[in-house]
Amino acid sequence: MIQPLQIIERLCVDLYLISEIYINMQKNLFRKIWILAFLLPVIGCQEEFDYESFIEEEDRYFQLYMDANYPNLQPTESGLYYIEYEAGSGASPDSGDWVLINYLAYTIPDETVVDTYDEEWARDYNLYNSGVLYGPYKYQHGTEMEGLREGLSMMKEGGISRLIFKSDLGYGEKGLGNIGKFESLMYDVQLLEVIGDPVAWEQMKIDSFLAAHPTAYPIRDSETAAVMYYIPGVAGDSAQISDGKNVEVFYTGQLLDGRVFDSNEGKASGMTVTVGEGDVIRGWDLGLKYFRYGGAGQLLIPHELAYGEEGSKASGTGKNAIPPYEALLFDIEVTKNVPDTEKD
Numbered sequence: 001m002i003q004p005l006q007i008i009e010r011l012c013v014d015l016y017l018i019s020e021i022y023i024n025m026q027k028n029l030f031r032k033i034w035i036l037a038f039l040l041p042v043i044g045c046q047e048e049f050d051y052e053s054f055i056e057e058e059d060r061y062f063q064l065y066m067d068a069n070y071p072n073l074q075p076t077e078s079g080l081y082y083i084e085y086e087a088g089s090g091a092s093p094d095s096g097d098w099v100l101i102n103y104l105a106y107t108i109p110d111e112t113v114v115d116t117y118d119e120e121w122a123r124d125y126n127l128y129n130s131g132v133l134y135g136p137y138k139y140q141h142g143t144e145m146e147g148l149r150e151g152l153s154m155m156k157e158g159g160i161s162r163l164i165f166k167s168d169l170g171y172g173e174k175g176l177g178n179i180g181k182f183e184s185l186m187y188d189v190q191l192l193e194v195i196g197d198p199v200a201w202e203q204m205k206i207d208s209f210l211a212a213h214p215t216a217y218p219i220r221d222s223e224t225a226a227v228m229y230y231i232p233g234v235a236g237d238s239a240q241i242s243d244g245k246n247v248e249v250f251y252t253g254q255l256l257d258g259r260v261f262d263s264n265e266g267k268a269s270g271m272t273v274t275v276g277e278g279d280v281i282r283g284w285d286l287g288l289k290y291f292r293y294g295g296a297g298q299l300l301i302p303h304e305l306a307y308g309e310e311g312s313k314a315s316g317t318g319k320n321a322i323p324p325y326e327a328l329l330f331d332i333e334v335t336k337n338v339p340d341t342e343k344d
Contacts, residue, residue: 051173054182062166062184065109070164080150081164090157091194095142098195098325099152102136108164108184115178117319127178131314131321133261136192138323145170148187155191163187177318198325202303205256206327209300216300219286226304228283236295236334241288243276246338249288252331261322272338281306288334296333303327 066073066081075081093099105115113125119134121127141152147169155161164186167173175181195201210216216229241247248270252263264271273280275288283301291297303309303325311324322328 054173058166058182058184061109065184066164076150078146078150079165079169080147082151082154083162083164084155084159085162086158086160088156088159088191092154092156093141093152093191093194095149095153097141098138098198098201099141099191100136100138100193100195101152102190102192104188105179106186106188107179108186111186114183129314129317129319132317132319133255133259133314133321133323135257135259137320138195138198138326140324147185148189151187152189152191155189157191157194160188160190163189202325202327206300206302209256209329217290219290221282221286221305224282224304226302228287228302228305229300230287230290231298231300232290233297234295234333236292238293238337241275241291241293241334243289245275247273247275247288247291247293248335248338249273250333250335254329255323256327256329261328270333270335283328284330287330288332291332291334293334293337296331299330299332301328301330 070081070083073081073083102118103116104113104118104121106112107114113121113127116122116125116127117132117134117137119128122129122132122134142149144152147163147165150169151161151163151165164184166184167182170183170185171179171181173181175183179185210229213229213231216231219228219230220226221228249272250265250267250270252260252265254260273284273288276285278285281301283299283305286305287299287301306328307322307324307326309324311320311326312322313319314321
């Protein structure tokens with residue numbers, strides 16, 4: 001049997017050991033803090049050294065690539081190397097103009113494709129994202145990186161050029177997406193169209209569509225004064241749908257150039273929408289009230305009642321799912337009234 005005195009002795013030993021452990025922990029903590037304080041300036045110097053090393057390495061590989069492939073090509077004052085494959089015959093874009101381009105972006109010196117809106121190339125290089133709208137890329141000139149901005153300013157509408165530049169004219173020490181830090185880049189660019197005013201350009205496309213669809217019925221939004229259009233198809237067999245009704249909708253959405261960006265055709269069930277509740281774009285809330293159950297037709301919706309001046313981005317990317325300033329055309333079939341008890 002353990003005597004009370006033995007218990008007290010054990011407790012004293014345990015307390016002594018605990019105190020020693022605590023003191024050692026404090027000493028180690030102090031030591032670690034002191035070491036960290038000593039190393040911080042060294043770490044900072046190492047980062048600065050690494051920065052210079054990255055620049056030197058990029059310069060070396062870039063020069064080797066240029067000497068092997070374009071030994072006589074001279075850069076612009078900024079360091080851009082410009083090769084014109086086809087001279088355009090149209091306008092050159094000014095800063096602030098909107099443009100429509102095709103492009104492939106490669107890293108130098110390995111010539112790996114790292115960015116594109118061309119679907120075939122995106123699939124070949126494992127860049128494909130189902131949420132991205134592939135095809136000609138529309139954006140505002142002057143908002144891009146310096147190398148692409150300068151090169152595009154030298155082009156004319158209809159032209160095709162190659163632009164080669166180091167990371168100081170690209171994404172620099174941060175990189176972007178598949179483009180690493182201090183990556184030299186090469187762009188093959190086709191300038192399809194200088195849009196200028198995107199609103200006037202959109203309206204021109206709408207007017208062209210309306211000329212071929214004389215039955216289109218205008219719908220004016222009282223809040224924005226924007227005008228959209230309902231193009232009737234199958235009449236349906238009920239009264240017109242009103243605000244607050246739950247409807248099942250099958251649809252296909254496309255741009256006016258024919259590129260499809262979304263569809264649920266062929267699925268077992270459609271999308272349930274509560275009309276007028278703001279859970280879809282405003283053009284749908286306005287336009288669905290011109291349908292009847294069992295009816296089908298089209299809605300032509302300008303950007304003000306769709307995705308606006310910004311468009312929308314594919315999830316997890318900086319790439320367009322819907323371009324800015326874009327009118328949308330929806331083929332719509334409303335199949336049934338959905339009771340509240342069945343709504344998802």
